[in-house]
Amino acid sequence: MGDLKFKVALSGDFRMPDGSLTYPDFDLEPLRKAPGLEMTFLESNNPLRADQLEDFDALILLTHRFVSTSVPKSGRLAVVARFGVGYDTVDVEACTAAGIALVITPDGVRRPVAVSVITFMLALTGKLFTKDALTRKGPHGFQERSQHMGVGLVGRTLGSLGIGNIGAEVFRLAKPFDMRFIAHDPFADKKVAAELGVELVGLE
Template sequence: MPASSPFRIGLTRDFLKPDGTIGFGDIGLSLFDTAPNVTWEFLADHSPILTPQQIAGFDGLLVLAPQVTAATLVGNDRLSLIARFGVGYDNVDVPACTAAGVMLTITPDGVRRPVAVSAITLLLALSHKLLIKDRLTRTGRWAEKLNHMGQGVKGRTLGVLGVGNIGREIFQLAAPFEMRHLGYDPFLKTSVAGVELVSFETILQESDYLIVSCALTPETHHLLNADRLALMKSNAYLINVARGPIIDQLALTDALAEQRIAGAGLDVFAVEPIANDDPLLALDNVILSPHGICWTDECFQGIGRSACQSLIDVAAGRTPTNLVNRDVLNSPRLRSLYESRVPR
């Protein structure tokens, strides 16, 4: 595509509310309006899996929830970048993108602080039994508060599965609580100040608060199964702000119902939305959030501006930051697309 031709960006329609307005506030779309030779629009329709027809004619995509599969990219002749609105990319077939010469970017800089704050929010709410006390107050059971003593965090052990972008931020935010910090991350190559890197079994056995902050991959699917949950303390709390399938949800439900662990804070689930008759909903030792506890103006502005900047960088012939599939830079097709964008 000649550099003089506009770089066309398509946004998936799930950014829109039923009334046609954007449901996430300011996500940085004004950056497109000031970028030279860039146009943008919403895809014509919504589907859970993007089709070749939907993405035809676009050079870049800003994608929220729809899946991008190998079939999506069949016959693609213009697309060079999929900018995922968020840090998870389990809805995108990365090898298929690489094979098709399409880059994939994510937005770790936008979600780092908001997701870490969310994890700490759940930790404190669980430690103080906040929702239980809220229900006591609303139902006139004031006298029962002595039956629901909270658990202080000073001197307790905080464990984090996945000591990456968000995991490190969690430890930083928790520093004033004077907790012992344990981390487990088989891919970590260097030490982290103030964090003891331990084995998987050790972090399960010794954590009073265990936060899941790793990516969902074939290796981490049901990483926390029944046998591994059985290693946790009976007074421990489990918090998941990553992806639901990392935990065997049925095994966790049993552990919570039988009080083999003290409680859980879950922002993600095996299937979303969670079914109305799911037994998790009947338990009073779990705090549930609809995969949106980190949804704040700060979060969406950070995510949006990061994703939009990636698209602008590619439109200008620059390599974007936060590129997931760096091997794609060796693609002859992608190099040809880049060369066509650079003014001569």
């Protein structure tokens, strides 16, 4: 009869050296509970080795590399799913030649990365690190806080190189700050830019 289970491999970097999950919030229950599906964590090898993947139908790849020598000879591997965006860790031509579908997860990183951008923007304009250091100095340091007031955002300009999936989300999150939005992106969707109130400008 053969192996009727659909076997999914997760690259070894999904687990820490102690066996705990690298990202505990990443919900693996749908994979664990799916009928007819078997999930396995690979040993941590970077790049992945072909012999690790001979008996799998799908691979979920975190940051480890999938190169031409990672393609299993069995021909069973049907899909490589990048946990993230971009193909810089995957040999696209090798996947194409082997008939392996390659997919990414743009919605999985769009909001978290955009939130990180806004977090850094607020930390820098509010001089958060300086204020943290002053607070840790006690009353003497705290008295100096007025010398490090930071910069307000209303009326300031927020510029972005790129207004794709993540860039557009940054502008959505920044909307309440009443800033002027500009972006440079030769491939921008002009309709999306207009909806977000973003003025498309040249690189300079």
